[in-house]
Amino acid sequence: MKDQFSFYSKFFIGLLIVLAGYALTQFHQYMDGYEISILIGSVFVFSWLGFYWTNFKNFFIAIFLLAFLSIFLYQGNLSIAEENFFLKYFLSSQSAIMWMSTLYPLSLIIYWIHLFNSQAFTGKLASNLVWIATTLGTSGLLIRWYESYLISVDIGHIPISNLYEVFVLFCLITSLIYIYYEEKIETKKLGSFIMIIINIAVGFLLWYSFAKGAHEIQPLVPALQSYWMKIHVPANFIGYGSFAIAAMVSMAYLIVDKGWLTQYLPNKDVLEDMTYRVIAIGFLFFTIATILGAVWAAEAWGGYWSWDPKETWALIVWLNYAAWLHLRLIKGLRGSLLAWWSIIGLFITAFCFLGVNLFLSGLHSYGEL
Amino acid sequence: MSSMRFSITMLSFVGIASIIGTILKQNQPYESYMVKFGQFWFDIFKQLDLFNVYQAIWFLTILIFLIASTSLCVIRNSPGILKEYKKFQDQIRETSLRSFKHCYEIHLPSFNKLELIALLEKSNFKVREKINASGDILIVAKKGSFQKLGYIFTHLAIIVISLGGLLDGNLILKTQELLGYKEIQIQDIPLSQIPNKSRLNQGNFSYRANVLLSEGEKQEVAIIPSKDGYLVQELPFSVGLKNFHIEHYSTGQPKSFESDLILTSKKTGKTTEQKISVNKPYTYEGVTIYQSDFQDGGTKLNIMVTDLHSDDAPQPLKSEVFKSNAISYLDKALSLEFEDFRLFNILDIDNSQKKKSRNVGPNFTYKIRNESGQANEYQAYQMPMKLDGRYFFMSGMRETPQEDFRFLKIPADSEGSLEGFMIFKQLLLNKKKIESTIKKIILTSEPSKSKELNANNLELSALKLFDTFQKGGYNAVAFSIDKNIPSKNQEAAANAYIKIIHLVANQLLIDYQAEKPLNRLFDFKDLPLFSQDALNAYSDSFFYGTSLFLELKDFEHVQASGLQLTKSPGQFWVYLGSMMLVIGIFCMIYIQEVRLWVLKKKGRKNILLSITTNRHHLAFDKFAADIKSKINLLKT
Numbered sequence A: 001m002k003d004q005f006s007f008y009s010k011f012f013i014g015l016l017i018v019l020a021g022y023a024l025t026q027f028h029q030y031m032d033g034y035e036i037s038i039l040i041g042s043v044f045v046f047s048w049l050g051f052y053w054t055n056f057k058n059f060f061i062a063i064f065l066l067a068f069l070s071i072f073l074y075q076g077n078l079s080i081a082e083e084n085f086f087l088k089y090f091l092s093s094q095s096a097i098m099w100m101s102t103l104y105p106l107s108l109i110i111y112w113i114h115l116f117n118s119q120a121f122t123g124k125l126a127s128n129l130v131w132i133a134t135t136l137g138t139s140g141l142l143i144r145w146y147e148s149y150l151i152s153v154d155i156g157h158i159p160i161s162n163l164y165e166v167f168v169l170f171c172l173i174t175s176l177i178y179i180y181y182e183e184k185i186e187t188k189k190l191g192s193f194i195m196i197i198i199n200i201a202v203g204f205l206l207w208y209s210f211a212k213g214a215h216e217i218q219p220l221v222p223a224l225q226s227y228w229m230k231i232h233v234p235a236n237f238i239g240y241g242s243f244a245i246a247a248m249v250s251m252a253y254l255i256v257d258k259g260w261l262t263q264y265l266p267n268k269d270v271l272e273d274m275t276y277r278v279i280a281i282g283f284l285f286f287t288i289a290t291i292l293g294a295v296w297a298a299e300a301w302g303g304y305w306s307w308d309p310k311e312t313w314a315l316i317v318w319l320n321y322a323a324w325l326h327l328r329l330i331k332g333l334r335g336s337l338l339a340w341w342s343i344i345g346l347f348i349t350a351f352c353f354l355g356v357n358l359f360l361s362g363l364h365s366y367g368e369l
Numbered sequence B: 001m002s003s004m005r006f007s008i009t010m011l012s013f014v015g016i017a018s019i020i021g022t023i024l025k026q027n028q029p030y031e032s033y034m035v036k037f038g039q040f041w042f043d044i045f046k047q048l049d050l051f052n053v054y055q056a057i058w059f060l061t062i063l064i065f066l067i068a069s070t071s072l073c074v075i076r077n078s079p080g081i082l083k084e085y086k087k088f089q090d091q092i093r094e095t096s097l098r099s100f101k102h103c104y105e106i107h108l109p110s111f112n113k114l115e116l117i118a119l120l121e122k123s124n125f126k127v128r129e130k131i132n133a134s135g136d137i138l139i140v141a142k143k144g145s146f147q148k149l150g151y152i153f154t155h156l157a158i159i160v161i162s163l164g165g166l167l168d169g170n171l172i173l174k175t176q177e178l179l180g181y182k183e184i185q186i187q188d189i190p191l192s193q194i195p196n197k198s199r200l201n202q203g204n205f206s207y208r209a210n211v212l213l214s215e216g217e218k219q220e221v222a223i224i225p226s227k228d229g230y231l232v233q234e235l236p237f238s239v240g241l242k243n244f245h246i247e248h249y250s251t252g253q254p255k256s257f258e259s260d261l262i263l264t265s266k267k268t269g270k271t272t273e274q275k276i277s278v279n280k281p282y283t284y285e286g287v288t289i290y291q292s293d294f295q296d297g298g299t300k301l302n303i304m305v306t307d308l309h310s311d312d313a314p315q316p317l318k319s320e321v322f323k324s325n326a327i328s329y330l331d332k333a334l335s336l337e338f339e340d341f342r343l344f345n346i347l348d349i350d351n352s353q354k355k356k357s358r359n360v361g362p363n364f365t366y367k368i369r370n371e372s373g374q375a376n377e378y379q380a381y382q383m384p385m386k387l388d389g390r391y392f393f394m395s396g397m398r399e400t401p402q403e404d405f406r407f408l409k410i411p412a413d414s415e416g417s418l419e420g421f422m423i424f425k426q427l428l429l430n431k432k433k434i435e436s437t438i439k440k441i442i443l444t445s446e447p448s449k450s451k452e453l454n455a456n457n458l459e460l461s462a463l464k465l466f467d468t469f470q471k472g473g474y475n476a477v478a479f480s481i482d483k484n485i486p487s488k489n490q491e492a493a494a495n496a497y498i499k500i501i502h503l504v505a506n507q508l509l510i511d512y513q514a515e516k517p518l519n520r521l522f523d524f525k526d527l528p529l530f531s532q533d534a535l536n537a538y539s540d541s542f543f544y545g546t547s548l549f550l551e552l553k554d555f556e557h558v559q560a561s562g563l564q565l566t567k568s569p570g571q572f573w574v575y576l577g578s579m580m581l582v583i584g585i586f587c588m589i590y591i592q593e594v595r596l597w598v599l600k601k602k603g604r605k606n607i608l609l610s611i612t613t614n615r616h617h618l619a620f621d622k623f624a625a626d627i628k629s630k631i632n633l634l635k636t
């Protein structure tokens, strides 16, 4: 993981700068000052990630190669997707996302095999499947971004604007966070638990796509046309993804606590520590996301806090994890109570993410079923 | 009160109250709650302020307690923390050092103080050394002291955010209301008659108020909705709407809402023009103006009123949305109340394609109210819509707002207008024409059949049939069959009657076309299909609640823009607090506080290394081991 000052790192950062420069010169007429800042900011963020995490560099380069290949194949004409073999079966956004949706379940199965047979080969296979699925899914979103502009320039928008798109985002971000920790704590055993939650999301995604035709690209309603969306939504999903991982690790913790699978899973201290770390990461990002949401709301709705159901549930989620952190950090509490708490936390989070859209109405205007 | 338990309890209360507030939809009209919960529960809920949880006194009280508790906590803990932050613990005794989990004895005969200090400083430690009387050297080092400040930052942030929120929470208005200085206006009365008790002057430092402006209109006050009524807020300027535009995507969904405003300061009399849109508000004289919604602003409508059940000539009518017109019909006074007009309507009607919605053009909504005050609601589309490959004018009716509209489908003629159907209706109501057409059909029909049947009889019954149809459509025909024909013959009779009606109706059109060869209204490939659609429409009109059909000829669109005007002095503090919160959380979670001591007793070859932290994470074990091995390396 540590080759910070290698040639590869320098090359990667150079590449990011070139890409951003290209985007700036080609598309600056479509961007306002804030969007340009976001673009430049993202160069720093991705450089930093790549600097500390070699595989992220590979990942990033792969998604861009795939996305560019797709754009090249499209030749600016959306209907080519019907005729071109590669686009139709691999590199149209929908196909790429479907590949992602096939590979995640596969990786779940392999992780479970690996859990019991502990062979390096199965572990490596499972991780690689997650990498490939994530790469395809991310390129799928990037390609979808491009496709939205092909439909019509004024329809074009970043693909994190409806429930379908954010579900894909959830799968991708959760996988990335997981795989980072997998490398860091050097165990592939947890994949068997974490891939469960990702595959639940995949299941929902498939149902939503096939039953409701949700993958159609729709134009943005005026309230969503804001640069804030580009930071608020990803930050939120880093939070959601981390909380989901925390709940799954807590599940593993409870199982080990019961004395089951102890010879297969990491020990309790490791699980406990990882739960804490992801909740801490999630809490920081969720705080930022909620604040950005308030800033955005101030601009779109005329008030930074309207007690809209989504806002209110974000507050509830936030309070929940603040309480969790208090208990652990101040009271020094450890053990199964906190594990149960973080599992219940996932239900609260899920209600904030989905339940609010399904059951409560409010100002948040996307993602009705 | 500054205990963790107290504040966690308060936090749980906030959580539970918030959940109630999201489950019970807030700030709805009180009647709708009444209908939903019944008088008994409505009264209880109202007493508890459950319809406006977040503005309730009890909710604000909890918030104030929370602030107080957190403040006390910060006041109590901060001095200690600041002291800790500055302090190097150099009074520590050897026994304490040995009690730490990470305590190592390292054999280091060539102890070099400077080398060790340099090493520690390279690892970002702040270092201090102390030599006591007996010549023992104690090196004290620490890093990550900011972690402790994180506590102050986060908790102070929560206080700042809550205070900012309270500043915008209308606390003063609440107090004034409680003391009876101000009163929420419940009645819907003209602005000029609203008493001072329900008016707030320009000095009000925090509000969120609404203004609805038609194009060309100007206002100097705004409305603050509050519980089941409202208050009137005086503005420091007048706001006028020059123009309102909606832009649409090619698919018809709205893309942007924009208002061109004219703002005139009351103080200086200066006028400013400014465009605002969703996500692009504008701040003028301390008040921020947002585009919040839009509606009709009294569109002018040119309408043609036709009686479908008589051959009276159609009557033109001029009206506006939000206006009502009195008309008399069959000696009864009716009122036509125009309620809404929409230029764009995105519908998903074409079932041949999956999920393709498109714009079907303007519609308008009106009520027809009779003398006893009862009213049906109508919604009519100006343009014909394509259904099953044919075009129909759709006009919906419902008796109560809970129902869906039931649509009368009038077929468009081949020019896409209503004229063809109106001609058809005139022909259908023309007794003479019908009679001659029936005769003609009987004569030209197959001779063998006409011999068997009594032509006269047939003609008579056909005429009667048409009479019945004119008066009540297929339903009346069915009714008469039910009454007059034995049940075993009913089906055959019904089939025969329908055939006759279709034949005659079609013939009426053919003859009309022959008389007026220049007319292009009935150029259909399948004319019988049109005449059947027209017959259906005529027949359905008996279920339309009225025989008056309103056709929208043209209109002059007037829109109204909904603005929100806010003054929010707390916003600055909320944002400042938010920044502190993020910094604080970062410090608290991601900075690891580490303290380290190296004790070198005079004359000994060993040193004592102790490392400790206030938060024990797994990574710390690694970190400690790392430092230890680095120090170990100093041997060489």
Ligand code: HEM
Pocket (backbone or CB within 6 Å): A322, A325, A326, A329, A330, B002, B003, B004, B007, B008, B011, B066, B069, B070, B073, B076, B077, B151, B154, B155, B158, B585, B588
């Ligand atoms: C929702 C708002 C919050 C409230 C009302 C609150 C309240 C409190 C209270 C009452 C205490 C105990 C003070 C005492 O020991 O007497 C405390 C301690 C503490 N809180 Fe919070 N807290 C909040 C949010 C947070 C957050 C977001 C964090 C960050 C993770 C945090 C971290 C801590 C820490 C570390 C302490 C212990 C300080 C120490 O003694 O080292 N609190 N908090």
